[in-house]
Amino acid sequence: MRRLPVYLLLDTSGSMTGEPIEAVKNGVQVMISSLRQNPQAIETAFISIISFDSTAKQLVPLTDLASFQMVDIKASGTTNLGEALHLVATSIDNEVAKTTADQKGDWKPLVFIMTDGIPTDDWQKGLEEFKKRKTAYTVACAAGSNADTNVLKQITDNVVSLDTADSQSIAKFFTWVTASIGVTSTRVEDAGKEVTGLSELPPPPAELNIVV
Amino acid sequence: MxxxxxxxxxxxxxxxxxxxxxxxxxxxxxxIKKPGSEAVIRALLANQTELMEKWKLENRIMDIAQQPVRILNATVGKPYETWFDFDQLKWKDIAAFEFTGLEDIGLTFDPKTSQLSGVPAQSGDYKLLFRYRLQEEPEDAPYHEKVIPIIINPDPKSLWKKLDSNQQDPYWKEDDVTAFEPLGDRSILVSSKRGRSHANVGSFREDDFAFKALPGGWNIVVVADGAGSAKISRKGSALACNTVVEYFLDQPAVEGMAVFDELLKQYKTDNSEIQKKINQHVYNNLGKAALHVHKKLIAFAAEVSVPVKDLNTTLIFTLFKKYETGYALLSFGVGDCPIALLNKDVSEVTLMNWIDVGEFGGGTRFITMPEIFHDQKFATRFGFKVVEDFSYLIMMSDGIYDAKFVVEANLPNIKKWKEFLADLGGKNEDGISVALSTANPDIVSQFSAWMDFWSPGNHDDRTLAIVF
The missing domain is CATH 1.20.5 (Single alpha-helices involved in coiled-coils or other helix-helix interfaces)
Known part of the structure; x- marks a missing residue:
């Protein structure tokens, strides 16, 4: 079966302490519960969680929705986004099956990045590595006014921003991510086609500004 | 002291x-050695010890409360079992315990084996209550409580809705059709079913098929798969199937096909001259039929003012006729639907066509595309075969092919076809079997039930035609 890999890159730096990190944790939980109710998603979508602070870690390897269990995340340290981009690149190499004569490969992965700050490492190096991998689409979310949308724009064309990194806004972002994964899994299963960009995804809620 | x-x-x-x-x-x-002092000091020491023990206990209870305990997710209707390894959890100091809230979710706990098992009946994120007492505590001490989360997934099958398609739609067709009829000197068993992904949203079946005994002893079987992305491909596939049959019912086509009788009399595999003539004739007759379908779809699109791509459909058809010496089979194909011919003792498979598949899904070709006819590869879309006899002629849409054969590389493999026939014979998860025999009075209901097989990720329309 062709899996739909979904990578969530979550900023767990010190500035996320308190309400934001709790909202992210909750957002992922609600997202998983809700996707489990979607017949296409529960079969095709596989989720991985990568956190980045002073280092990047793959907290949950690519896991099917039925077996997925959220891990505890805590906020501390700096914002090594570049390392996270590098890690998602190698995770794609290791986890996403390629199409060969004997097997149908996985669908191209979806990557969602959420950050509330400016990268503190050599992010361009990580980006260089990430760009070598094919994704169906990558969406980056700048949570609050301290995030740099210019940096994110260099990672992907699909950048959205939240005015504040409060629990309500973060929850809205995850609701939209949920809908986007749902739409993509339905589309790959029914039409056998990948979704390629923001325009094909459900319209984002009012809290989410599309950065052009 | x-x-x-x-x-x-x-x-x-x-x-x-x-x-x-x-x-x-x-x-x-x-x-401090005075008798009065000594007693006070002893009491002081005892109290101190007691206080420390109490604090230790408090700490231990907090540790257990905060200790993450993960247990496997369960799924509704699926037998579930997991073990609590008290050694690994470092819970050896637990003197007594019980679980509450298990009955509500259909699980039981066996204290002898520390096994949690059962068949969950309801989905959701639940919290199991683990109640326990530690060794250090008196036997009548109240139990402490620890919440252990457990996730119960819904049964994926239950998530698919089965909504009726709109019968008022001008291009409506039946959601499920299964038929068994004689065809020439053989029989055809065919079924076309709306996929779960379409049933889930109340949309239409886009696959179609047709078959007919033609004048002159020829028989035809047609399968078409309307594109998921095309708005009225359900009409495209229906029109394609019916148009092919109509084409071969027409007098000029009947005459054209009659020429084969003479050619096949002269047919010998080592005579390249006559082979060439036959190939030319297959190309002419079947090619014209394909072009006729193409034109008909373009004309229909114009008539109802839609772009022709809205009718996108794949198309395969096979003509076969019994001669004294054996069977002649002719075929044409555009798209990703295979046509396979299995020899008498099912030891060999002949693929009558090659299939249009891209690196990623959606790379297929449709009969609506004009470039098909201009392409160099057009001549290779035809198949011709003379055999003494055959066991099965099998045609299918990708809803069957994707689930049962997965990749193109499996199609030439006779082992896969044997597995496929064994699957039809009951070697499947649900144990549903179809006895492929004209004497089987339940063949239609059996085949219809088999067609509903469960295959994760494969919920497209399914069409399967078997001539035997």
Whole structure:
């Protein structure tokens, strides 16, 4: 079966302490519960969680929705986004099956990045590595006014921003991510086609500004 | 004990700003040895110990409460079992325990084996309550409580809705059709079913098929798969199937096909001259039929003012005729639907066509595309085969092919076809079998039930035609 890999890159730096990190944790939980109710998603979508602070870690390897269990995340340290981009690149190499004569490969992965700050490492190096991998689409979310949308724009064309990194806004972002994964899994299963960009995804809620 | 006692009292006094100067040290020694003092110190020490034990206990309870305990997710209707390894959890100091809230979710706990098992009946994120008492506590101490989360997934099958398609739609077709009929000197068993992904949203079946005994002893079987992305491909596939049949019912086509009788009399595999003639004739007759379908779809699109791509459909068809010496089979194909011919003892498979597949899904070709006819590869879309006999002629849409053969590389493999026939014979998860025999009175209901097989990720329309 062709899996739909979904990578969530979550900023767990010190500035996320308190309400934001709790909202992210909750957002992922609600997202998983809700996707489990979607017949296409529960079969095709596989989720991985990568956190980045002073280092990047793959907290949950690519896991099917039925077996997925959220891990505890805590906020501390700096914002090594570049390392996270590098890690998602190698995770794609290791986890996403390629199409060969004997097997149908996985669908191209979806990557969602959420950050509330400016990268503190050599992010361009990580980006260089990430760009070598094919994704169906990558969406980056700048949570609050301290995030740099210019940096994110260099990672992907699909950048959205939240005015504040409060629990309500973060929850809205995850609701939209949920809908986007749902739409993509339905589309790959029914039409056998990948979704390629923001325009094909459900319209984002009012809290989410599309950065052009 | 008294050495400790001396130190403890010293520390206590110092903490309360009562220093013991060196010149009073001897008196202090005597003071703590006095019978009255000694009893108080003993009580003091005992209380201290008790307090520390109590704190330790409190800490332990907090540790257990905060200790993450993960248990496997369960799924509704699926037998579930997991073990609590008290050693691994470092819970050896638990003297007594119980689980509550298990009955509500259909699980039971066996204390002898520490096994949690059962068949969950309801999905959701639940919290199991683990109630326990530690060894250090008296037997009548109330239990402490620890919440252990458990996720119960819904049964994926239950998530698919089955909504009727709109019968008022001008291009409506039946959601499911299964038929069994004689065809020439053989029989055809065919089924076309709306996929779960379409049933889930109440949309239409986009696959279609047709078959007919034609004048002159020829028989035709057609399968078409309307594109998921095309708005009225359900009409495209229906029109394609019916148009092919109509084409071969027409007098000029009947005459064209009659020429084969003479050609096949002369047919010998080592005679390249006559082979060439036959190939030319297959190309002419079947090619014209394909082009006729193409034109008909373009004309229909114009008539109802839609772009022709809205009718996108794949198309395969096979003509076969019984001669004294054996069977002649002719075929044409555009798209990703295979046509396979299995020899008499099912030891060999002949693929009548190659299939249009891209690296990623959606790379297929449709009969609506004009470039098909201009392409160099057009001549290779035809198949011709003369055989003494055959066991099965099998045609299918990708809804069957994707689920049962997965990749193109499996199609030439006779082992896969044997597995496929065994699957039809009941070697499947649900144990549903179809006896492929004209004497089987339940063949239609059996085949219809088999067509509903469960295959994760494969919920497209399914069409399967078997001539035997």
């Amino acid at each position: 008294m050495a400790d006692a001396k130190k403890i009292v010293q520390v206590l006094f110092e903490a309360n700003n009562i220093p013991i100067p060196p010149n009073r040290a001897a008196i202090f020694e005597q003071f």
